[in-house]
Amino acid sequence: MILAAGSPAVRAEPARQEHLPRILVLATGGTIAGTASARSAIAYNAGGVLGEQLVASVPGLDQLAVIKAEQVSNIGSQDMNSQVWTQLAKRIKQAFDRNEADGVVITHGTDTMEETAFFLDNVLDVSKPVVLVGAMRPSSAVSADGPGNLYEAVEVAASEKSRNRGVLVVMNDTIHTARVVTKTNTTSVQTFLDPNDGPAGLVDPASIHYFMPAAPRHKLALALPSAGLPRVEIVYAHADMDADQIEAAVHDHAKGIVLAGVGDGNASQAALGALEDAARHGIVVVRSSRVGGGLVNRNVEVSDDKAGFVVSYDLNPQKARLLTQLLIGNGITTPANVQQAFDDAY
Known part of the structure; x- marks a missing residue:
């Protein structure tokens, strides 16, 4: 079941829906929500599709979770900023504190995805999964990678295996941790790699495989600075x-x-x-x-x-x-x- 923000739950299949995890999708824009542009054969404009439209376009998501989508921003990730980071952190904490969700998925552009993931990993002290996902090709592309990536991100966020692993990034059938993941190629769908540690795991539409069990992590107790991030x-x-x-x-x-x-x-x-x-x-x-x-x-x-x-x-x-x-x-x-x-x- 996919719900727009503020929509009442429609319990069409209560027996099946009751056991499904609840996933909050926070949309920020990016290539995954991009639409084609006339500038060239591969040109696009980031953030042309809203989060509700994005999740509604992916077949099978309602078999994985009860999904609620909210639009936090609608920008290319080159314009990502600390105000949006703070908004994301506060909304995620609120959702978990109020038991609104069992996991969070953030749709995001790839250029600064690793920075958003790392920021959230350092200011959130949560056991429930938080997963960032994006795409290297816009939603209007013939070979768009966004739908598959989003499906697998929801799959990871909905899994008990993903608890206590910090903030994760899911792209191209691979699960990455926020600390080590980085973008390494301008256009390849295999752009996200983990140069020093390797990936955390692999995912496909049928299974999730982590290479190591979740373990207690030593985390810095870093609060959101009240005066904003210094220069x-x-x-x-x-x-x-x-x-x-x-x-x-x-x-x-x-x-x-x-x-x-x-x-x-x-x-x-x-x-x-x-x-x-x-x-x-x-x-x-x-x-x-x-x-x-x-x-x-x-x-x-x-x-x-x-x-x-x-x-x-x-x-x-x-x-x-x-x-x-x-x-x-x-x-x-x-x-x-x-x-x-x-x-x-x-």
Whole structure:
């Protein structure tokens, strides 16, 4: 059974419906809700289809769950922002606190899906499944991948196997965890990969298989900052790099700077010198890597203890930025305490 937001339940088959899990679908837009554009043969406009229409278009969802759809936003994920993140977090907590749902599915664009998943994973302390899903091809495409992805996301969210696993991403028959998943290809349906840990499991319309049992997770107790997320900039390292990007971030009153460094989170001497100066002035400096795999470790090529830097370990720059924002927003700002939080998250 699929219900629009605010619609009364129609108990057409009460015996069958009573045992089905209740899934709340929160729609935010993205390619999965996209429609064709005349710009080119593969062009589309994100967010052209509403969440209610999206779930109603997928055959068999009513065999998996009683579904209620709500529209949170209708944007391409390039426009995703902390206001929508906060709205999602509050609505999910409310739904679980009030026992409105047994699981939540969020339809989302793929460009920033990993950031939304990681944000929610750090601010939600819930045992029930929260699953993000999207598509690489719009709903109007001949080979649209959205319907199959949405079916499997609801399947995962409705499963008892998915409890106590944190926030998940389901795409292309694969289940990913929020911490390790990242987008790796501009257009391939196999774009989401897990460079360091591998996927959490596999799903098809008939079965769900997790590679490891759910286990208690050590989670940071990070509240939603009441004043919003502080300004944290990502600075991209490259050959012939000077200090201009870093000095501009300081001038713009950034509370934190994440270095998307070369190799093991490294940068030119000019850039590292500017970052040391920023750290001395109370700006949180985190070293990450632009490489896409492996760990950034402390005190290898860079003297982090001396410079007052934090390292991100396996977190890519965009996720390191989010964790830094949440930590600063929760009053955690000294290098030692920020590093301890990154240690605990790892």
